[in-house]
Amino acid sequence: MAMAQRAMGLLRRSFGLTAPPAQRALSTSAAAPRRRVRWQQQRRWRRRKRRKKKNLFDVVQFLPGWGVGYKVAKTTWRDVSYQITKINLYKDGRHGKAWGIRYKAGVQAADAPIRISGVNKRGWKYIKESQKKLQEAPKVETPAVAA
Template identity: 65%
Template structure:
């Protein structure tokens, strides 16, 4: 008896589902009088526009750039994308557990000349960092007093 009522209940549920179609399913049917060729061209243009928007390159913060470098980028040069002739040589990184956040310290280089001391890098979580593969390092000439002595 229980089996028969279960079968009847399943049939009723199946019949009820046929009437409960989502409204967006009806919108997907094309009732227009246009030719099929014109409808396919309009759908392809909208899909290409949507794909252009989804292929936008996402900028990375300092830690997302450093994770692919050996030893998390220690000893490598990085800079913000809008900086010119300025970079940091990473000397220390303190990562949080997720690997995308933390603190970083480094030597600042301006026009190839390093700063005298290591300092904490600000803006490491902003999404505008890039790796500098061949940094310009200026030769620092020794002072003439040191040569005379």
Template identity: 65%
Template sequence: MATALANRAAQTQSIGLWRLSLNFFRELSTATSTQNPPAAGAAAASSSASKKPKRKKKKNLFEVAQFLPNWGLGYHMAKTHWTDVSYQITKINLYKDGRHGKAWGLVHKEGVPAADAPKKISGVHKRCWRYIPHLSKPGDTAPTLMKPTENAPKPDAQLA
């Protein structure tokens, strides 16, 4: 019976060592497989983010005009691929959402009006519109009204 107990103790020790070695290799293999892919994925994601800048979504005519005073009436706008051609907005009909509608304007070529009457602008819903700040603004063309001051010289008819 003593020999049976000794054999049994030897078997449990060898099985215990076998399990420890298997657990060690299992932990080692799972630790390397779980650490490398996320690190590689994170590095790939950060490198792709640094390579490609986020593209700005271009705006249609109404999305550009909403930030201008009075929805851009009197201001110049053009498509991004146009050179020396712009429209001075004269009328806008908006739909309820504020991003769609119809627009009319005077055509300008190289800053000079090319037509006398306003024309319906085509392609207002396409995402390629921009505001042209260097052309005349509505306040520049309107005559300024001067208020009479008290210190201004009075005409002779009023003095008598």
């Protein structure tokens, strides 16, 4: 019996044969504090929201030549950095492989470039001193060709 009444009620609702639901009494005094609380919660959420950390390719994409010749390091590393020598990008431009010369405490640790591990993981930073060293390097002047 209860099943039949329930089925009949669902059928009436689906065809719109039931009376419209009762209107709720809206009070302006009760709604104002709710809006204020919601706004404060949104403000707190925006403050807590942090920027997503970048992988190596997100960091070097705006550097000339995709950062070849520049130094990068993970934010958690203390004294280790890499000077990028080669980058192999996948089609999407956000993933790939990278090779570089390893530096420890500012001193070159290896002569040959090695593959940099963890380039697709987040938390990479660009070391600004490497740009200064590249700019201060003496420029090679090409001799003028006599015509």
